Structures are given as structure tokens and as C-alpha cells.
Amino acid sequence: MVEEIEGETSGLATEGEVLRSLPKAKTRSRGKDPSVPIKRRCVTTACIACRRRKSKCDGNTPSCAACSSVYGTECVYDPNSDHRRKGVYKKGLDTLKTRNSTLQKLIQAxxxxxxxxxxxLVREIRTCESLDDVADRIVARGNGMVEEKGGHDPNYTVDGQSDQRTFESELSGKMGELWLENGCRRFIGGTSNLILLGNEDSDDRFSGVTNSDQSEQLDDATRIASWTTTTSDVGLIIHLVTMYFTWHYPYFTTLSKNLFYRDFRLGNPPEGSRQKTTYCTPLLVNAMLALGCHFTSHPGGRADPDDPTTAGDDFFREAKRLILVNDEHEKPKLTTVQALALMSVREAGCGREAKGWVYSGMSFRMACDLGLNLDSGGSNLDEQEVDARRITFWGCFLFDK
Incomplete structure (x- = not known):
């Protein structure tokens, strides 16, 4: 039986033999056999006509199949008209580089x-039709190719604007002037009869008196401690003033640091003294100390050492007392404007915005009363006072923004 099965299986062909016996299939060539579909190549840029018709374009040159065979239209390729292409980006980048170069020339000038x-120069930039032309004139002037008359000298006028500005300045000067009252400059309008009065006692009561003569007998600790009655700790006072100038002053500059320290080191003049400290007063120092308390964890800066929400309360309370006792709101001074601005920031920072607006409003109104918004360059003020007035005005402007 087994021999019969083996004989039958030996007569059968294996699977490999069957496959080898089949005829080999002929390989087809895609290029020669039209029945095989040809894969469409990717076209990066279509012709203008196909883009308008929103039809597929094969990208052939000089004319695509759609334009030549189907529609019979003119076939034009314009890579720059496609805003998605790199050429357009490069053109926009070149434009930005040119504009950036022009702006850099103007700023550097x-x-x-x-x-x-x-x-x-600023007036010319504001009124010109092309900034590139102004930049070219600046470069030409730097190379010595233009005369001074055509440059940006003070006598150079653009459509008579310089003459008009001079006329306006003279006219505004006729309408009012800065008036010295109690050692402080105030702006008096043209309708005020105070202009008719003289300034005989303007600075006479301070003549012959120097700050160093009045303070040479006081030591440094006594001078510094004389600015506030809230504490006698000189180290704490210096620390809080340093905190103010370190963390607040760089961002909101409302006073001249050098002029403040010059008078701060001299100490608070005794009552009845003829000593003059123009740029430092107890009100300003206490407002500064109240604000400086918010930048330190020193327990002396808090009314309650265990409650951080009471930081600066004692110094701020002293500042408010000085305003009422000395009628500071009735006697405009540069330091009062500065102190009210600092008190405004402190109250707003404590979440009392309504009170902050009250102090800031007083500060801004007093600044206008002192004429800080006017150009005092042509007045008889010294350079230090003009600089201090400008710093305070722009500080108030920054606070208002």
C-alpha cells in the first residue's frame, strides 16, 4: 500500500516546476505603452492665463497645453506676480532693508x-515728501557736498515754519511770563496785574547766604535725620532713599538726582533760617521714603512690622500732614509737584486709584501753574533750574500716560 502511494506522488510535478514551466510575462514600458497613465509633474508656477481661468497648467514653455491647444490664448509666465514665491519675499526684504537704512541715517543725524x-531737522522730517531725500541730503552734507545754507542750520527754513515758530514764541511771551514768588517760579498770564509789579525782592533775601555756612556746624547724621520726624534712624532713611533711586527712579524720573542729593546732604533748614534748599524739602523726602518702603522688607518701613500692607504708612501720613500744615497746595513749588506725583504712584500701587488720581491732578495743575509746560530756555533762569524744570515736566507727562 505504501509503495503504491509513493509511486503516485513521484509522478506529480512540484510547485516550483509548475511555475518554471509557465511562459514569462513581457515587461511593459510606460513610455511606449499608451495604456499606462503618465504621472503629472508638479508645476510650481502656472501661467497668468491659467491662474485667471483657475485651470490646471502643465508648465510647458513657451506655451502650456491649455493655452495652445484648448483656449488659444497667449501664454505668459510671471513668477513675481505670485505673492507666494521667493522672489516676492526677496523684493519685500530689500524694501525693508532700504527703509531701515534710511531711518538709521535720520536717527543718527x-x-x-x-x-x-x-x-x-525734525521739522524737515515731518514736512518732507520723501524720507529718502532727507537721508541723501544728510549723507551729502556729511561728505561736504552741500553748502551750509542748504543744510540744517538754525536759519534754514522750511516753508517759513521757522519764522512762524519764532513769531509764536514771541507772541506767547507777550501773553505771560515766569514770576518769582517766595523763591519759586510761577507762570503769570498776560491779563494779571502782577506783571506790572517789579521783582525787587526776587532773590535779595537769599543773597550773601550760602548753604555751607549754615550747615557746617551740623554733622551728617543730624542733617539727614532733620528731613523727617517719623524716624531718627539715619541708616533707615538712607536705605529707603537708596531703594527709591534703585527701583523706582530709573522708570519714573521726576527730579534731578544730583540737585536733590546736593540739598539733601545739607539738611532741613531750621525755622527762621535764611538757608535755601530749593530741590529738597521734608514733603518730598517723606513722599520718597513712603514709596521706598515698598521695595524693602525692613521692619522699620512698616507701621506694623508684621503686616506688609502697612509699608510706608507712617511716612505717607507725615507727608499728608505737611501738605495741610504748611499749605503746600497753595504755594506751588517744584518739589511739591514732585512729591505729589510720588504720592500719586504710591496710592495707586496700594490699590487706591481714586486717591492716586487726586494727587496726580494736583501735581499736574501745579506744574502748569509753575509754567513747566512752557519753554524756559529764553528766560533768565540758570541752566540747572531749566534742566530740573524739564525733568519734572516730562516726569509728570509720563505719569499721566
Missing amino acids: ILDYPEDEVPA
Whole structure:
């Protein structure tokens, strides 16, 4: 039986033999056999006509199949008209580089020009039709290719604007002037009869008196501690003032640091003294100390050492007392404007915005009363006072923003 099965299986062909016996299939060539579909190549840029028709374009040159065979239209390729292409990006980048170069030239000119020539340059920039032309003139002037008359000298006018500005300045000067009252400058309008009065006692009561003569007998600790009655700890006072100038002053500059420290080291003049400290007063120091308490964890800066929400309360309370006792709101002074601005920031920072607006409003109104918003460059003020007034005005402007 087994022999019969083996004989039958030996007569059968294996699977490999069957496959080898089949005829080999002929390989087809895609390029030669039209029945095999040809894969459409990717076209990066279609012709203008196909883009308008929103039809597929094969990208052939000089004419695509759709334009030549189907529609019979003119076939034009314009890569720059496609805003998605790299060429358009490069063109936009070149435009930005050119504009950036022009702006850099203008800014550098403003930084390098003399102070008296900058206003004329700024007016020309504001009124010109092309900033590139102004930049070219600046470069030409730097190369010595233009005459000074055509440059940006103070006498150079653009459509008579310089003459008009001078006329306006003279007219505004006729309408009012800065008035010295109790050692402080105030702006008096043209309708006020105070203009008719003289300034005989303007600075006479301070003549012959120097700050050093009045303070040479006091030691440094006594001078510094004389600015506030809230504490006698000189180390704490210096620490809080340092905190103010370190963390608040760089961002909101409302006073001249050098002038403040000059008078701060002299101490508070005794009552009845003829000593004059123009840029430092107890009100300003206490407002500064109240604000400086919020930048330190020193327990002396808090009314309750265990309650951080009471930081600066004692110094702020002293500042409010000085305003009422000395009628500071009735006697405009530069330091009062500065102190009210600091008190405004402190109250707003404590979440009492309504009170902050009250103090800021008093500060801004007093600044206008002192004429800080006016150009005092042509007045008889010294350079230090003009600089201090400008710093305070722009500080108030920044607070208001």
C-alpha cells in the first residue's frame, strides 16, 4: 500500500516546476505603452492665463497645453506676480532693508547734530515728501557736498515754519511770563496785574547766604535725620532713599538726582533760617521714603512690622500732614509737584486709584501753574533750574500716560 502511494506522488510535478514551466510575462514600458497613465509633474508656477481661468497648467514653455491647444490664448509666465514665491519675499526684504537704512541715517543725524540744529531737522522730517531725500541730503552734507545754507542750520527754513515758530514764541511771551514768588517760579498770564509789579525782592533775601555756612556746624547724621520726624534712624532713611533711586527712579524720573542729593546732604533748614534748599524739602523726602518702603522688607518701613500692607504708612501720613500744615497746595513749588506725583504712584500701587488720581491732578495743575509746560530756555533762569524744570515736566507727562 505504501509503495503504491509513493509511486503516485513521484509522478506529480512540484510547485516550483509548475511555475518554471509557465511562459514569462513581457515587461511593459510606460513610455511606449499608451495604456499606462503618465504621472503629472508638479508645476510650481502656472501661467497668468491659467491662474485667471483657475485651470490646471502643465508648465510647458513657451506655451502650456491649455493655452495652445484648448483656449488659444497667449501664454505668459510671471513668477513675481505670485505673492507666494521667493522672489516676492526677496523684493519685500530689500524694501525693508532700504527703509531701515534710511531711518538709521535720520536717527543718527538727530543724535549727532548740534542741539540748535536738531529742531530744524525734525521739522524737515515731518514736512518732507520723501524720507529718502532727507537721508541723501544728510549723507551729502556729511561728505561736504552741500553748502551750509542748504543744510540744517538754525536759519534754514522750511516753508517759513521757522519764522512762524519764532513769531509764536514771541507772541506767547507777550501773553505771560515766569514770576518769582517766595523763591519759586510761577507762570503769570498776560491779563494779571502782577506783571506790572517789579521783582525787587526776587532773590535779595537769599543773597550773601550760602548753604555751607549754615550747615557746617551740623554733622551728617543730624542733617539727614532733620528731613523727617517719623524716624531718627539715619541708616533707615538712607536705605529707603537708596531703594527709591534703585527701583523706582530709573522708570519714573521726576527730579534731578544730583540737585536733590546736593540739598539733601545739607539738611532741613531750621525755622527762621535764611538757608535755601530749593530741590529738597521734608514733603518730598517723606513722599520718597513712603514709596521706598515698598521695595524693602525692613521692619522699620512698616507701621506694623508684621503686616506688609502697612509699608510706608507712617511716612505717607507725615507727608499728608505737611501738605495741610504748611499749605503746600497753595504755594506751588517744584518739589511739591514732585512729591505729589510720588504720592500719586504710591496710592495707586496700594490699590487706591481714586486717591492716586487726586494727587496726580494736583501735581499736574501745579506744574502748569509753575509754567513747566512752557519753554524756559529764553528766560533768565540758570541752566540747572531749566534742566530740573524739564525733568519734572516730562516726569509728570509720563505719569499721566
